Amino acid sequence: MPVSADSLTAILQGAYPDATHxxxxxxxxxxxxxxxxxxxxxxxxxxxxxxxxxxxxEKLKAEIAELHAFTQKTYTPAQWEKLNTPTA
Amino acid sequence: MAHPTLTNYHTITSPESLQSLLSIDLTRVSVLYFRADWAEPCTQMDGVMVELAKRWNGVLFLSIEAEALPDISESFEVDAVPYFILLRGHTLLTRLSGAQPSVLSAALTSHASKPSALSSSSARPVAGAGTYAPQEAAGGQEDDEEEESEEELEKRCGELMKQSSVVLFMKGDRDTPRCGFSQKIIGILNDQGVEYTTFDILGDESVRQKLKTLNDWPTFPQLIIHGEFVGGLDVVKEMVETGELGEVLASGSA
Incomplete structure (x- = not known):
């Protein structure tokens, strides 16, 4: 069964209930x-x-096994804010 | 350079002297050691070469000033020092970049201890006086090339991970990465101005397998900083973005 973006998002929301993004x-x-x-x-x-x-x-183990390629980015809210603030 | 009492350790002064030394015995294994005084790891390897020359007295050890003899360096595509080329006669056996005594020693074991299939006893290397002499088994030869134990392999991997403060285990080397991921991480490290050494896991299957379990990471490249595994390409990319890479680099340098 192909892995959908929605199913990945749903799993991650379950795993990281306090995620801001x-x-x-x-x-x-x-x-x-x-x-x-x-x-x-x-x-x-x-x-x-x-x-x-x-x-x-680890949390996406089963899903990653189905994929050809998987990359991830993981940030804290502070890092995320910094990355999305244009530097002067 | 070289060594006054070792007859199998010479300093090369010209392409001609290299040619003639190699031509004396075309079945003999030679180690070409490309060095330069300004490169600090060469000081260490000078000593390693002397020790190896004592142990492998059937192998020819040749010290070459890489910059003073550009013709030789270029013909062997040497672009860094220390750099080692193993030859049998004029035939290239393997090449090795960087100060990695254990890897060099392993390369000698795999290439120099095996007598060629054609000429049996005559090709057997003469081992150092009592130190490493392979026992001649009665009634014929035994392939007594020693298998590396798990423990030894783990120790060797540990040493490789600590060969410099930043070590990249990759496919290929920094000039000829043999995989897109390795190429990308080289690009990142170069952009960041990080000084690092590399180890080509394609040339050593046991190291390749061991590092996967040791670092609990299934793929390469693997970046090691101050002896600790920090991650593969994705992780390193992110560490650059967040500034973590700089912190880790700075942390253990004290």
Whole structure:
């Protein structure tokens, strides 16, 4: 069964109930097998990027196994705000 | 350079002297060591070369000033020091970039200890006096090339991860990455002005498999900073974005 962006988002919302932003972007060009997900959650605070990625990989284990390609971005709300603020 | 008492360790002074030394015995294994005084890791490798030359006295060790002899360096596509080329006669066996004594030693074990199938006993390397002499089994030869134990492999991987403060385990090397992900991470590290050494996992299957379990990460590239696994391409990309990479680099340098 192909993995949909909606199902990925739903799983992540369940896993990160306090997330302020979750996005699953289909980067497969239509076949539905490559996603880039972005999660912004205060629960990432104090965790290294490696730890965050391992955590997300674990939560999406079954889904990732179905995909060709999967990339992720994990930010704390503070980092997210900084990234989305144009630097002077 | 080289060594006054070691007959199998020479300093090359010209392309001609290299040619003639290599031509003396075309079945002999040679280690070409490209070095430069300004490159600090070469100091360490100078000593390693002497030790290896003592142990492998059937192998020819040749020290080459990479910049003083550009013709030789260029013909072997040497673009960094220290750099090692293993030859049998004039035939390239393997190449190795960087100060990695254990890798160099492993390369010698795999290439120099195996007698060629054609000429049996004559091609057997003469091992150092008592230190590494393969036991000649009665009634014929035994392939006594020692298997690396799990423990030894783990130790070797640990050493490789600590060979410099930033080590990238990748497919290929920094000039010829053999995979798009490795290429991208090289680009990022270069952009960030990070100094790092690389290890080509395509050349060492046991290291490749071991690192996957050791670091609990299934893919390459793998970036190691101060001996600790920090992540693959995605993680490193993000670490650059958030500034975490700079923090980690700065953290252990004290």
């Amino acid at each position: 979750i996005n699953a972007l289909d980067i497969s060009g239509g076949c539905g097998a490559s996603y880039e997900i972005t999660i912004v959650s205060p629960s990432f605070e104090g965790k290294t990027t490696l730890k965050r990625h391992r955590e997300v990989n």
